[in-house]
Amino acid sequence: MNNNAQIERHTVAVLVDNEPGVLARVIGLFSGRGYNIESLTVSAVSEDESMSRITIVTSGTPMIIEQIKAQLDRLVPVHEVHDLTAEGAHIEREIALVKVVAGGAERRESLRIADIFKAAVADTTRESFVFSLTGKPEKLDAFVELMRGLGKTEVARSGVVGIARGAKAL
Amino acid sequence: MAREPMNGAQVVIKALIDQGVDVVFGYPGGAVLPIYDALFKQNQLRHILVRQEGGAVHAAEGYARSTGKVGVVLVTSGPGATNAVTGLTDALMDSIPIVCLTGQVPTHLIGNDAFQECDTTGITRPCTKHNYLVKDKNRLAQTLHEAFYIARSGRPGPVVVDLPKDIQFAECPYVGPSNVVHKTYRPQIKGDRKAIEQAVEMIAKAKRPVIYGGGGIINSGPAAAKLFSEFVRMTGAPTTLTLMGLGALPATDERYLGMLGMHGTYEANMAMHDCDLMLCVGARFDDRVTGRLDAFSPGSKKIHIDIDRTSINKNVAVDLGIVGDVAHVLEDMIKVWKAGQKQVDKKAVAAWWKKVDEWRARDCLKFKTDKKIIKPQYAIQRLYELTRDRETYITTEVGQHQMWAAQHYRFEKPNRWMTSGGLGTMGYGLPAAVGVQIAHPDALVVDIAGEASIMMNIQEIATAVQYRLPVKIFIINNEYMGMVRQWQELLHGGRYSESYSAALPDFVKLAEAFGAVGLRATKPSEVDDVIGEMIAVNRPVIVDIAVDQKENCFPMIPSGAAHNEMLFGPDDEAGKPVSEEGMVLV
Ligand SMILES: Cc1ncc(C[n+]2csc(CCOP(=O)(O)OP(=O)(O)O)c2C)c(N)n1
Ligand SMILES: [Mg+2]
Numbered sequence: 115m116n117n118n119a120q121i122e123r124h125t126v127a128v129l130v131d132n133e134p135g136v137l138a139r140v141i142g143l144f145s146g147r148g149y150n151i152e153s154l155t156v157s158a159v160s161e162d163e164s165m166s167r168i169t170i171v172t173s174g175t176p177m178i179i180e181q182i183k184a185q186l187d188r189l190v191p192v193h194e195v196h197d198l199t200a201e202g203a204h205i206e207r208e209i210a211l212v213k214v215v216a217g218g219a220e221r222r223e224s225l226r227i228a229d230i231f232k233a234a235v236a237d238t239t240r241e242s243f244v245f246s247l248t249g250k251p252e253k254l255d256a257f258v259e260l261m262r263g264l265g266k267t268e269v270a271r272s273g274v275v276g277i278a279r280g281a282k283a284l
Numbered sequence: 285m286a287r288e289p290m291n292g293a294q295v296v297i298k299a300l301i302d303q304g305v306d307v308v309f310g311y312p313g314g315a316v317l318p319i320y321d322a323l324f325k326q327n328q329l330r331h332i333l334v335r336q337e338g339g340a341v342h343a344a345e346g347y348a349r350s351t352g353k354v355g356v357v358l359v360t361s362g363p364g365a366t367n368a369v370t371g372l373t374d375a376l377m378d379s380i381p382i383v384c385l386t387g388q389v390p391t392h393l394i395g396n397d398a399f400q401e402c403d404t405t406g407i408t409r410p411c412t413k414h415n416y417l418v419k420d421k422n423r424l425a426q427t428l429h430e431a432f433y434i435a436r437s438g439r440p441g442p443v444v445v446d447l448p449k450d451i452q453f454a455e456c457p458y459v460g461p462s463n464v465v466h467k468t469y470r471p472q473i474k475g476d477r478k479a480i481e482q483a484v485e486m487i488a489k490a491k492r493p494v495i496y497g498g499g500g501i502i503n504s505g506p507a508a509a510k511l512f513s514e515f516v517r518m519t520g521a522p523t524t525l526t527l528m529g530l531g532a533l534p535a536t537d538e539r540y541l542g543m544l545g546m547h548g549t550y551e552a553n554m555a556m557h558d559c560d561l562m563l564c565v566g567a568r569f570d571d572r573v574t575g576r577l578d579a580f581s582p583g584s585k586k587i588h589i590d591i592d593r594t595s596i597n598k599n600v601a602v603d604l605g606i607v608g609d610v611a612h613v614l615e616d617m618i619k620v621w622k623a624g625q626k627q628v629d630k631k632a633v634a635a636w637w638k639k640v641d642e643w644r645a646r647d648c649l650k651f652k653t654d655k656k657i658i659k660p661q662y663a664i665q666r667l668y669e670l671t672r673d674r675e676t677y678i679t680t681e682v683g684q685h686q687m688w689a690a691q692h693y694r695f696e697k698p699n700r701w702m703t704s705g706g707l708g709t710m711g712y713g714l715p716a717a718v719g720v721q722i723a724h725p726d727a728l729v730v731d732i733a734g735e736a737s738i739m740m741n742i743q744e745i746a747t748a749v750q751y752r753l754p755v756k757i758f759i760i761n762n763e764y765m766g767m768v769r770q771w772q773e774l775l776h777g778g779r780y781s782e783s784y785s786a787a788l789p790d791f792v793k794l795a796e797a798f799g800a801v802g803l804r805a806t807k808p809s810e811v812d813d814v815i816g817e818m819i820a821v822n823r824p825v826i827v828d829i830a831v832d833q834k835e836n837c838f839p840m841i842p843s844g845a846a847h848n849e850m851l852f853g854p855d856d857e858a859g860k861p862v863s864e865e866g867m868v869l870v
Pocket of ligand 2: 683734735736760761762763764765766
């Protein structure tokens, strides 16, 4: 529609019935309508495992973001849709596991950087480390970027999870 | 209260009966044999055997659209389910309530590429409102009731319930519909009071108001059409309807401007373009309606009433959105209007009508009649004149004939017009007519068809013959895929690539071969007689009307053009070439 409108990045939390096919419905909605997914995570979250929480990081114009939320809300197994970005202060976290294969000075440098980032060493061999790091996605980006310069790397990232600050719980 | 134990197939039948279903459109096969066996043993539910599963879904659509009830389909696994996909997509696009039961291989074989297995829920996920695979026999009854609730509530749509064969055989507990409450799905019915008051304020202030109504009014029920007409008359605003909305306001009402959009009237499209306030009721700003978006009604404030929140601000940004059922929202609007003793700006609206009447005077639907050749518009006009005083239901196929039918057949009531709008499915009209006739055995049901479209589901004449359904297939035979030919003429230099209907059957003999009646008209003077005979014969009839092969459907907004850039006829095309952006649009 309005091509000049600003592209915004939003983190959306969706509470859904924990039943087969729900994730396919959500992903199908995004691919079928051409919406972006930057990351998507899902896990059962209710005590009885009957409900799952999907966290989606997406981007688009304000009109598209509104559409995405309305479309998600329209899916039958969806209980609630919360735009964490629009609803106020919230916390976002992601976890990365980063394998670095290097020796000599590079190997020592990777340890030093890990120390600065407060990344934990999750596994080590003589020629490799696996670092585990939790934080905001930008922090993970920076860490991975630095490690790539030091040797062969392999990266696994969880995608973002988010939750609103304060005493109000969903 | 102890009940006889029931197997899954019997639970299916019981659930359908408890949902008030009286007819099922279907086709048997291995994976639904237990349900067919249960059908055999009862006599409350009628089964209509179609000749292809796609026909079953369209028939159920015709039934649903003409009654306001949920249409029910029963098909087997694999090819039965995949044949139903077009109909399901059609029902999704046009918001038609359908419950489609599909057989599935037994649960332990799912995923093994078993005979006639397909991933039905996977295939139908994007073309249904919702779907289910029943793997737990304890949830069968509840799932069936939920399916009906979802199909008919909110914005209606198709729901698939996939039923593995072992579940159909297993002993299953039964719960009735009243014991089933859906966990999450609660469509908003009442509109926001503040927004309604604001809408009334805006309408009362308008100087050049337009009301634009759509299929949502029909779906909301006959009461909604009454309220809509009442509101139109209270405000006196010029009113136009979408293809799906025809009949929501009587076509003979003086405030009615005709259909809008690509093949809508000049007055409707100009009024949309020049209005200062647009009230959209149960329509969705579809691209056939809006034309070029950035030139769409540039100077107006827009109010949009829709039960589906995703329809609001999807294509066109509006100033005020009201989520709710059309009937409820209109009822409240009328109350607020009356309580506030609201009036439109009479002087301004009178001046606006003067302008609108100038556009009307252009008489954009006129066509040159001919003594020798039957003009397609003439055939439809005569059909209208000779059937308007009867209880008549019209279905159509897709193409020029469909647009001419929308332009020249005038509807006084809702639920009388069944056409494939959103998906534009050739082959819809005949099976839909079968469904309508089942629901209204004594009515006159006419499928206005094209000679190409009718070939897509021609087999359903056998269904009509079997059940003695006197449906009339009124073929506007131009020996071309006329709508394709028209676009090729307009956009592709008249290179009629593959759009000639070669090797057509003799439709009169074809009718006879099926056990129906065949009639033909080749001259204008024969049209009335043939229509008279068609009505008089109480059997399925194919009427082959040989019409002008080169006639095009006007007026027309070429793709990529705005509402005020209409083409009026053959002489008009040369002046206004279709833009490059327009070329890529459908
Ligand atoms: C299933 C399907 N295939 C293709 C089309 C594209 N299409 C739209 S109109 C049309 C021609 C229809 O010809 P006919 O039924 O003779 O109607 P006419 O336009 O001549 O009135 C075609 C091929 C379609 N709408 N549906
Ligand atoms: Mg044709």
